[in-house]
Amino acid sequence: MKSAAISKEYIELMDGALTFESTKDIGSTFTFTIPINIEELTEGKINIHPEAADLPILIVEDNKVNQLIMGKILEQLGYSYEVANHGEEAIDLLEDKPISVILMDLQMPVMDGFSCTKAIRNRTDALHDIPIIAVTANLMDTDVEHCIEAGMNEFIEKPVKVDQLESLLSLYICRSTTATRNLTAPVSFQQTQKKHGSTPQNVGAKNIY
Numbered sequence: 041m042k043s044a045a046i047s048k049e050y051i052e053l054m055d056g057a058l059t060f061e062s063t064k065d066i067g068s069t070f071t072f073t074i075p076i077n078i079e080e081l082t083e084g085k086i087n088i089h090p091e092a093a094d095l096p097i098l099i100v101e102d103n104k105v106n107q108l109i110m111g112k113i114l115e116q117l118g119y120s121y122e123v124a125n126h127g128e129e130a131i132d133l134l135e136d137k138p139i140s141v142i143l144m145d146l147q148m149p150v151m152d153g154f155s156c157t158k159a160i161r162n163r164t165d166a167l168h169d170i171p172i173i174a175v176t177a178n179l180m181d182t183d184v185e186h187c188i189e190a191g192m193n194e195f196i197e198k199p200v201k202v203d204q205l206e207s208l209l210s211l212y213i214c215r216s217t218t219a220t221r222n223l224t225a226p227v228s229f230q231q232t233q234k235k236h237g238s239t240p241q242n243v244g245a246k247n248i249y
Contacts, residue, residue, distance in 0.1 A: 095138050095139060095140035095213075096119070096120040096121045096122045096137070096139060096140065097114055097119050097120070097121045097122075097139065097140055097141050097142075097143060097209070098121070098122050098123075098124060098130060098133065098134070098139045098141070098142045098143065099111065099114075099121055099122070099123045099124070099143050100123075100124045100125075100126070100127065100129075100130040100142060100143065100144045100145055100148070100153065100156065101123070101124075101125070101143070101145040101148070101175070102125050102126055102145065102148040102149060103145075106145070106198075107123050109200075110143065110175075110200065111123065113200065113202055113205060116202070117202070117205070117206050117209070119209070119213075122137060122139065125148070125150075126148040126149055126150040126151050126152075126156075127148060127150065127151025127152060127153065127155055127156025127159070128150050128151045128156075129150075130142070130144075130151075130156055131151075131156065131159060131160070134160070134167055134170075139170060140171075140212070140213050141170070141171045141172075141173060141209060141212050141213060142160075142170060142171065142172045142173065143173050143175050144156065144157060144172050144173065144174055144175060144192065145175055145176070146174060146175075146176045146183065146187075147176075153174060153190075153192075154186055154187075154190045155190075157172050157187075157190040157191050157192055158190050158191065160172065160191070161190070161191035171193050171194075171212040172191070172192045172193055173192065173193060173194045173195065173196060173208060173209075173212075174187045174192045174194070174195035174196070175195070175196055175197075175198060175200065176195065176197060176198060177197070177198040177199075179195065179197050193212070194208055194211070196208055
């Protein structure tokens with residue numbers, strides 16, 4: 041139940057709630073709710089650009105609850121998505137399916153987010169330039185440096201705030217209209233450079249406008 045307790049804490053940080061029902065000899069059913077202002081989201085997202093409309097976002101995350109939460113948020117923002125449980129699975133999926141942006145967890149079994157990002161950046165095909173956003177719960181200075189070294193474009197902290205994620209994705213996925221509401225800007229590597237006095241090296245992805 042340790043993982044359930046962690047998931048409960050994570051969901052509550054997003055002002056949500058986690059409940060469960062147990063049936064003897066059958067198992068438990070967990071249900072979570074997260075408050076999202078649908079009216080505001082609709083106002084901000086109106087029409088995804090045709091070039092990106094058919095390209096899903098790839099969630100690379102080993103925690104099933106986090107996968108569900110991120111997936112629901114993306115659905116509410118109007119994006120489709122795919123899920124990979126670790127880095128190797130993500131690379132295999134990228135071989136078969138076009139992806140617009142990768143949301144990359146850092147700590148995963150089999151292949152972590154840093155190794156996966158480096159493998160993608162070392163490619164010589166179009167995948168080399170795909171935007172990769174680090175998603176992490178415990179962002180430390182060393183993690184920021186490793187993200188930059190690996191070639192990640194941006195990062196966002198867990199628990200993910202919907203408006204920050206929407207703002208960040210809009211940097212890399214074209215939309216036919218500009219969001220009409222003010223969004224809280226996510227922390228970017230450019231801001232981190234000013235704080236840490238470092239310059240990203242080998243960042244392969246480019247902004248898509």
